[in-house]
Amino acid sequence: MLSQRQDAAPPGAAVAATAGIVTTADRAGQSAAAIGSGPLTRGNIVARIERMPGNAMHIRARLLIGLATFFDGFDVIAIAATLPLLIAQWSLTPGQIGFLIAAPSVGQLVGALLFPGLAERFGRLRSIGWSAGIIGLMSLACGFAPSFEIFALLRIVQGLGLGGELPVAATYINEVTRAHGRGRFVLLYEVVFPIGLMVSNGIGAWLVPHYGWEVMYFIGGVPLVLFFILRRVIPESPRWLAEKGRLEEADAALRAFEARARTPLPPPGDTSAYERMTQHPRRRVRDLVGKPYIGRTLAVWMLWATCGFIQYGLSTWLPTVYKTVYHAPLQLALNLAAGASVLGVVGSLVCAMIVDKVGRKPVINVSFLLCALSLVLAGVFHASNVYVVATLCALAMGFLASGFITAYVYTPELYPTSVRAMGCGLGGAWLKLAAIFAPGLIASTIGSGDLSVAFFALSVVPALAAVTVHFLGIETKGRVLEELEV
Numbered sequence: 001m002l003s004q005r006q007d008a009a010p011p012g013a014a015v016a017a018t019a020g021i022v023t024t025a026d027r028a029g030q031s032a033a034a035i036g037s038g039p040l041t042r043g044n045i046v047a048r049i050e051r052m053p054g055n056a057m058h059i060r061a062r063l064l065i066g067l068a069t070f071f072d073g074f075d076v077i078a079i080a081a082t083l084p085l086l087i088a089q090w091s092l093t094p095g096q097i098g099f100l101i102a103a104p105s106v107g108q109l110v111g112a113l114l115f116p117g118l119a120e121r122f123g124r125l126r127s128i129g130w131s132a133g134i135i136g137l138m139s140l141a142c143g144f145a146p147s148f149e150i151f152a153l154l155r156i157v158q159g160l161g162l163g164g165e166l167p168v169a170a171t172y173i174n175e176v177t178r179a180h181g182r183g184r185f186v187l188l189y190e191v192v193f194p195i196g197l198m199v200s201n202g203i204g205a206w207l208v209p210h211y212g213w214e215v216m217y218f219i220g221g222v223p224l225v226l227f228f229i230l231r232r233v234i235p236e237s238p239r240w241l242a243e244k245g246r247l248e249e250a251d252a253a254l255r256a257f258e259a260r261a262r263t264p265l266p267p268p269g270d271t272s273a274y275e276r277m278t279q280h281p282r283r284r285v286r287d288l289v290g291k292p293y294i295g296r297t298l299a300v301w302m303l304w305a306t307c308g309f310i311q312y313g314l315s316t317w318l319p320t321v322y323k324t325v326y327h328a329p330l331q332l333a334l335n336l337a338a339g340a341s342v343l344g345v346v347g348s349l350v351c352a353m354i355v356d357k358v359g360r361k362p363v364i365n366v367s368f369l370l371c372a373l374s375l376v377l378a379g380v381f382h383a384s385n386v387y388v389v390a391t392l393c394a395l396a397m398g399f400l401a402s403g404f405i406t407a408y409v410y411t412p413e414l415y416p417t418s419v420r421a422m423g424c425g426l427g428g429a430w431l432k433l434a435a436i437f438a439p440g441l442i443a444s445t446i447g448s449g450d451l452s453v454a455f456f457a458l459s460v461v462p463a464l465a466a467v468t469v470h471f472l473g474i475e476t477k478g479r480v481l482e483e484l485e486v
Helices: 002-008 013-017 024-028 042-050 056-090 094-122 124-142 148-175 182-190 192-211 214-219 224-233 238-243 247-258 272-277 285-289 294-324 330-358 360-380 386-413 417-446 452-472
Strands: none
Touching (some): 042 238, 042 272, 056 094, 056 182, 056 224, 056 294, 056 330, 094 124, 094 148, 094 294, 094 417, 124 224, 148 182, 192 330, 192 386, 238 247, 285 294, 294 360, 330 360, 330 386
16 A cells, blocks of 8 residues: 555655655554555545644654744743833833834734735745744844834834744644644643743843843844754645645655654545545635634634733733832842743643643633633732732733633634635734734823723723633534534
8 A cells, every 4th residue: 555655646756745854764664554545635634634643743843833932922022021121221211112012013913914825825834934034033133233213123023923923833733633632732832832921031030130131132033943944854734735736745744744653553444524524615815704704703803812912911011010110129020020921831731731621612711701800800909019919910811821822722723724824814913903002001001100990901801802702703622624614
């Protein structure tokens, strides 16, 4: 069977598609059952993905793409640790501070639309590599910025990569994973984003007071490496290749995963059910707001807008709020912000463990409602000491992270392969739109020292998101991606 499949592919196609990924030694232990049987079709590709448990190639993909996502989180929140020093160095006004926080979101908004479009046309890995290169290069340049204006411009350009990497990376990880255990697998990858936030806060609290703000941006240049190596060491999404009709390349990419299986894979068996799943009409971007998908899309947009509104409207401001409003020393302000990010990682890990058991919607809805409650309490007790407010804000950020990370497995599941990256990108665009306007809410209240209005206003957003997802979203746990198409 193995020789038959090799004969069916054009000479050199499998080798070219998996160069540097699958070696002779990798193939040596594989039985004929490790390769699909029957005609090479989209249904056959899907059936082979669905019979394949996680293996070493999945782990490699998760680690390398996770590195890009880690530094996405790292670079997004680096401004929180560096902002107090930037304010002093360039004598920034409240308006300039708000602009400095929000301006990169303009680039991220463009990137959230640009890179998913590139991913649909040129492939998931090319898009991730390009976005990672921009993130790393612009971060290095920020470390040498001589003025507020140049720094802000570089951050806007960096935003192109920051906005484009996450939705495409989430799309890729979902597409190479089978339905069984997909939530846990994807979320254990996605947890690197809140870990990036946590490490950025932690390293910032340790390094910035001693070595200056520039060090954060030099560290943030690491993703530039992925631009050069990513496509050499992991295969393209077989689902995307098959959807494009490039079945031989999809077969070769899937072989790269199959060759790393720890035990011989069973035959795909009867693939007729998978063939039927792939017979849905090919969707275009406009279908995302058409009758079949409009409910899902509205739920996604509200979900992502909420994450952007709270993440950028609160977390990036926290060290400055603690220092300015509550007169905490810089080191204490940075430590309190770092503590909030730790709860985000804890909440994300808990979600990864339960999301395949209780479902996506319950995790999102409960997390957002608890986030809203924490923000209400922060508003009620805003006049208390910094530790009370910091604790409530940390709880809010932890619950937000739980719902936010679930969005990365939930959103790609809602859309067909032909527009999956764009569906995720449009969700990300709403996150960036919210991020542009949210910082001004906090900025307008810092001068008076009364943060209750800001906390109450912020609390309304996750509550509305929970209601929207409950009524318009669908449950996706345990279902094959193609099965969810309409």
